[in-house]
Amino acid sequence: MREEEIVLSMGPQHPSTHGVLRLILRVAGEEVLSVEPEIGYLHRGFEKLGEASSYIGYTPIVDRQDYLTSASNEFAFCLAAERIAGIEVPKRAQYLRVIAAELNRIASHLVWLGTWCLDLGGALGGGTTIYMYCFRERERILDLLEEWTGARLLYGILQPGGIRYDLPRGFHEKAKESLELVLSRIDEYHDFLSGNPVFVERTRGVGVASAELCKALGLSGPIIRGAGIPFDVRKAMPYSSYEDFDFTIPTGKDGDCYDRYVVRMEEMRQAIRITMQALEGLPEGPINPRPHYRSPVAFRPPKGEAISCVESPRGMICAYIVSDGTERPYRVRWRTPSFAAVQAMRYIAPGHKVADMVSILGSLDPVLGDVDR
Amino acid sequence: MIADIWTWIWAFVGGAILAFIAILIIAYLTWIERKFAGRAQSRIGPYWVGRPHGWLQPIADVIKIMLKEDIVPEDADKISFNLAPMFVFVPAMMLFAPIPISEGLVLSDLTLGLLYFLAVSSLSAIGIFMAGWGSNSKYAMLSGMRTVAQMISYEVPLVLTLIVPALSYGSFKLSEIVELQKGGWFLTKPFIGQTTFLLFLLAGLAELKKPPFDVPEAESELVAGFSVEYSGMKFAFFYAAEYAHLLAVSALGAVLFLGGWDGPFIPGFLWFFLKTFFLLFLILWIRWSFIRVRIDQIIGFGWKFLFPLSILNLAIAGLIVL
Numbered sequence: 001m002r003e004e005e006i007v008l009s010m011g012p013q014h015p016s017t018h019g020v021l022r023l024i025l026r027v028a029g030e031e032v033l034s035v036e037p038e039i040g041y042l043h044r045g046f047e048k049l050g051e052a053s054s055y056i057g058y059t060p061i062v063d064r065q066d067y068l069t070s071a072s073n074e075f076a077f078c079l080a081a082e083r084i085a086g087i088e089v090p091k092r093a094q095y096l097r098v099i100a101a102e103l104n105r106i107a108s109h110l111v112w113l114g115t116w117c118l119d120l121g122g123a124l125g126g127g128t129t130i131y132m133y134c135f136r137e138r139e140r141i142l143d144l145l146e147e148w149t150g151a152r153l154l155y156g157i158l159q160p161g162g163i164r165y166d167l168p169r170g171f172h173e174k175a176k177e178s179l180e181l182v183l184s185r186i187d188e189y190h191d192f193l194s195g196n197p198v199f200v201e202r203t204r205g206v207g208v209a210s211a212e213l214c215k216a217l218g219l220s221g222p223i224i225r226g227a228g229i230p231f232d233v234r235k236a237m238p239y240s241s242y243e244d245f246d247f248t249i250p251t252g253k254d255g256d257c258y259d260r261y262v263v264r265m266e267e268m269r270q271a272i273r274i275t276m277q278a279l280e281g282l283p284e285g286p287i288n289p290r291p292h293y294r295s296p297v298a299f300r301p302p303k304g305e306a307i308s309c310v311e312s313p314r315g316m317i318c319a320y321i322v323s324d325g326t327e328r329p330y331r332v333r334w335r336t337p338s339f340a341a342v343q344a345m346r347y348i349a350p351g352h353k354v355a356d357m358v359s360i361l362g363s364l365d366p367v368l369g370d371v372d373r
Numbered sequence: 374m375i376a377d378i379w380t381w382i383w384a385f386v387g388g389a390i391l392a393f394i395a396i397l398i399i400a401y402l403t404w405i406e407r408k409f410a411g412r413a414q415s416r417i418g419p420y421w422v423g424r425p426h427g428w429l430q431p432i433a434d435v436i437k438i439m440l441k442e443d444i445v446p447e448d449a450d451k452i453s454f455n456l457a458p459m460f461v462f463v464p465a466m467m468l469f470a471p472i473p474i475s476e477g478l479v480l481s482d483l484t485l486g487l488l489y490f491l492a493v494s495s496l497s498a499i500g501i502f503m504a505g506w507g508s509n510s511k512y513a514m515l516s517g518m519r520t521v522a523q524m525i526s527y528e529v530p531l532v533l534t535l536i537v538p539a540l541s542y543g544s545f546k547l548s549e550i551v552e553l554q555k556g557g558w559f560l561t562k563p564f565i566g567q568t569t570f571l572l573f574l575l576a577g578l579a580e581l582k583k584p585p586f587d588v589p590e591a592e593s594e595l596v597a598g599f600s601v602e603y604s605g606m607k608f609a610f611f612y613a614a615e616y617a618h619l620l621a622v623s624a625l626g627a628v629l630f631l632g633g634w635d636g637p638f639i640p641g642f643l644w645f646f647l648k649t650f651f652l653l654f655l656i657l658w659i660r661w662s663f664i665r666v667r668i669d670q671i672i673g674f675g676w677k678f679l680f681p682l683s684i685l686n687l688a689i690a691g692l693i694v695l
Contacts (some may be wrong), residue, residue, distance in 0.1 A: 015596060030515070030668055094632050121584070121664030129661050132414035151538065198585055198663055201670060354595075355588070355667045 003332055004028050008354070012041050016119045018356040019368030021342065023361070026107040026355060035349040036359070037342050050321075050332030055081050055299045056175040058329070060156035062319075066370035067153060067335065071097075071104040071311035074158035076319040076350065077332075079239055079308035081160040084323050092285040093162040094241040100148075100157055101310070102271040102278070103175075106182065108313040110138040116261075116362035119167040119363035120202055130189060137185050160299050162288035167362065172279055179272045184267050193261075193272055195196045203257040207348050207360035210255055217347070218340045221315025222263045223364060225257030233311035244281070245274045264365075267313075271351045297327040314338055314365055338370035387480050392466050399616040400431040406657055413661045426596040428598060441605035446509060449602065453507030458603070458610035460500030464493050465515050465614040468621035473548040475634045475642035480504070486547040487539055490625060491532055494580065497614065498524040501589065501599050508602040516598030519668050526675035531576040533683040537569045537690045538629045547625075551633030558632035565690045572683050574655070577622050579671065582615075583656060585663035586671055623652040 020041035023128045026033040036150045046065055050058050062072035062077050075097060082089060089097075114134030121127020147168050149155040157164050193199045214224040224231055232249045250266035254258025303325045309318040315337025319330040324330040341364040347362050404419060404427065411418025425430025445454060471486035473479040498521055505517020539545050542553045548561075560566045563591070564659050579586040590598030600611045627633060627648035634641030666674070 005512075006511055008515075029518070067441075127664050128410070129414050132416060136415055196663065198666055202664065202667060228652060353667055353669060355665070 003027075005033065008139055008323045010357065017361065018115065021361075021366070021368055021371070022358065023245075023345065025354070025357065029246045030353045031350055032354060032357060035345050037337075037345050039342060039368075039371050044369075045290045045334050046373045047334060050329050051275060052328070054297050054327045054356070055160050055301070056297075057331065058332075059159050060154065061152035063156055064369065065334065065373055066312060066314065066317070066338070068108040068367055069104050069312045069314070070149060070154045070276060070306050071157065072310055072317055074156070075101055075240070076308055076310045076312075076317050076334075077321070078158045078303050079310065079317045080321045081299070081301060081329075083306035084304045084321060085160065085299070086224050087289055089162055089240070090286050090289060091241065091283045093287045095282050096163045096167065096287060097240050098242065098245070099167075099275055099278045100145070100155065100163075102275045103145055104155075105271045105313045106268050106275075107138050107141045109271075110141070110363045112262075112264060112313070112362075114138075116195070116359070116365070119358040119362040120199070122157045130192060130294070133185070133189065137182050140182060144171070144175055144178055147174070154230040160301075164285075166287050167282075173276070174336075175279055179275060183269060183272050186265060190265055194258075197365045200258065202359060203261060203363070205254070206352060206356050207363060208254060208256045209348050211346055213347055214255070217344050219315065219344060220337050220340070221311070221313070222260050222267065223255075223315065223344070225249065226252035226260035226263045228253055233309050237309065239308070239310060245277045247274050257359055260363045260365075299323065300327050309335075310336060313369065314341065314370065317370075331350055334373055336370045338366035338368070338373060341366045342371050352364050374436050382480075386575070389472070391469055395466060395469050395617060395620065396613065398620060399613050402436060402616045402620060403547060403612075403655075404428070404431045404435065409654070410656050410661050411641060413658075436607075439606060443605040443607060444602075446602050448509045450507040450509065453503040453675070455507075455601075455607075457500050457504035457599075458506055458607045459615040459616075460503055461497045462500075462610040462617075464496040464500070465617035466623065467493050468617065469624070471547055472621070472624050472628060473551055473633060474645050475491045475640070478642065479548055482546065482548050483544045486544045486549075487535060488628075489537050490547075490621075491528075491535065494618065494621070495524060495528055497618065500614075504599040504603070508599070512595045512597075512601050513599050516589045516595050516601075519595075520582070520599065522668070522672060523582065523586070523588065523675075526672050527576050527579040527679070530572065530675060530679040530683040531580050531682075533687050534569055534572040534576055535625075535629065537565060537687055540687070540694055547628050547633075551628055551635060553631040555635055558630065558635070560630045565686065565693060566630070568682075568686050571625075572679065573626060573630065574659075576675075576679055576683070577626065579675065580661065581618055581622055581656075583619065584660045585666050587665060588668045588671060598642055619653065619656065620649070623649045623656065626652045 005026055005028050008025040008027045008262060009022060010025055011017040017023065022038040024036040024038060046062065049061055053061060059074050059077060061071040065073050091297065112115040114131035117127040117130040117189045145155060147154045148171065149157045150181060209219065209223055209227050211226055211227045220231065228251050230249045230251050237251055247270045250263045250270070252263050301323045305321060305322040307318055307320040309316050317337055318335035320333040321329050322331040345361060351358060352360065400412050408418040408426070409623045419427030419430040421427060453530045468490060470481045471483045471489055473478065473482065477599065501520045502517040505520065507512045538550060538559050544550055560570050580593065582589050590600065600608055603611060627645060631648040636644035
């Protein structure tokens with residue numbers, strides 16, 4: 001260790017590590033020489049919980065994993081369970097699932113934009129301004145979801161076989177109004193941020209994750225798309241009628257913080273497009289293949305195993321279930337995108353300044369509940 | 374002899390009155406800023422303590438912070454840790470001495486008032502570095518280093534910029550500069566008035582360590598920078614010094630560029646406060662709409678952009694005066 005080096009322990013109690021992540025930085029002056037992420041502070045044993053609870057009872061639990069996108073977690077689990085059981089999900093339920101997941105994606109990206117700007121600009125500066133704006137718009141989306149599911153963050157709306165609740169009356173009009181408002185506000189933020197030379201200076205060329213690195217580390221979602229690889233589970237392996245909708249996969253070029261920002265902004269617009277299409281083309285019919293599962297142990301898939309992947313706002317989230325024919329899974333395994341994203345810090349962060357650590361970490365958008373599970 | 378005693382009494386009583394007024398304004402400045410930020414962010418801001426609009430909030434804050442426990446870290450360098458808040462706060466309060474509030478209403482009308490202001494305002498870097506060093510915390514230390522680097526980089530352009538009004542009016546005496554602006558404010562001087570004002574805003578913001586140049590206390594990476602280990606009144610001194618500095622620089626801007634107490638209809642001191650608050654709101658507006666600049670970018674901006682420009686500006690002003 002050279003004399004001017006110091007070891008700076010960032011976290012687990014630090015304002016901008018997005019939860020309980022600890023980064024061990026070796027710093028020479030302002031320059032960061034190496035980064036070592038330390039995880040595990042939020043481990044709650046989700047995989048073991050899966051073995052202890054029934055299929056129906058486990059869906060609300062997986063909400064808590066990546067708490068910003070609970071619909072995507074449920075989505076992955078339900079698809080895997082249905083694959084073992086061989087259930088065909090009714091078309092209306094498929095569309096409703098897409099609506100829930102996409103609304104959730106917008107809300108999650110708004111949280112990301114707000115908190116990332118908070119990291120860049122500080123709680124006592126311009127960063128808070130955009131943070132407050134983002135949360136104002138997120139409120140509109142959460143109001144919609146609250147009206148539908150009764151919950152604002154952890155919905156528990158999907159269940160193996162279908163979906164728990166149908167849309168409430170008047171939802172279409174409200175959703176259209178809110179989504180159009182959010183769409184116009186996204187453009188406003190885009191002007192506010194990318195028209196600001198300080199913002200561009202802080203994000204261009206910072207935290208470059210090349211396409212090779214993304215592939216080697218198993219990164220997914222906006223990070224890999226920012227590096228120019230148009231991989232999106234919704235297009236690559238369509239599930240739940242995603243092939244019915246017309247949407248594009250935005251990609252970046254350099255894979256720096258700015259590209260990831262542009263990709264996520266465009267993804268919000270595409271999510272609004274998908275939701276609008278799903279609302280317009282919503283077919284009639286049942287939302288469950290048969291009457292509700294009246295008891296939590298009523299769902300018993302046969303022996304077998306299945307894996308299913310969905311595109312969460314953070315990337316590819318996969319659930320792998322082994323069933324032994326009882327009402328409880330024999331084994332559940334989760335593959336989560338934030339876990340891969342956090343380990344990328346080791347490779348893309350060294351060489352940058354201390355101030356860039358938070359902006360790079362923020363642009364990777366990890367949710368610590370998703371990392372530690 | 375008698376006159377000497379009166380000078381001393383005037384210095385103490387006048388200084389105390391001025392400091393009291395300044396502290397009162399500073400306390401309410403926090404409220405104004407929070408209200409302003411609230412409006413900028415589609416929030417309400419303080420509301421419940423002293424309805425309507427939380428006008429008792431600053432007083433509640435002061436009482437709270439006085440009752441807080443004063444924690445001194447065990448491994449801190451006690452002398453510099455305990456002295457640092459004073460080294461920051463006292464120079465910040467001393468800044469108000471040469472500022473003319475109205476005609477004849479000035480605590481100490483120094484012949485070299487402008488130079489005194491610049492000299493005293495750079496003293497706070499010492500206090501901040503003492504805090505950073507004495508806290509024995511890595512975050513505070515990094516922040517102290519950043520402060521010194523930033524202050525040194527922006528001292529030079531700021532001095533070179535503020536020399537320009539002095540050069541144009543041929544005086545360092547602030548009241549005389551105001552007196553000479555009666556015909557037309559410095560800001561309205563063709564070309565150099567505006568360029569100098571812009572340079573002053575940029576260099577002044579960086580010198581104040583206000584966002585977007587607030588890297589020394591960048592709370593998203595350095596938690597709270599040099600003040601991270603402080604609590605209670607010691608922290609309050611840092612906080613008050615920051616606002617005192619802000620107020621003093623706005624007042625200086627009003628005196629140098631906007632003609633101080635000069636204005637029609639209402640009394641001079643009201644004009645002075647109006648202009649000071651106009652500059653203050655300008656700074657707050659910038660603060661709440663920009664994200665933070667990185668430390669290397671700040672230093673680069675200071676040396677590569679602001680420094681040559683301020684020299685050029687000074688040269689042009691010199692030519693015009695000649």
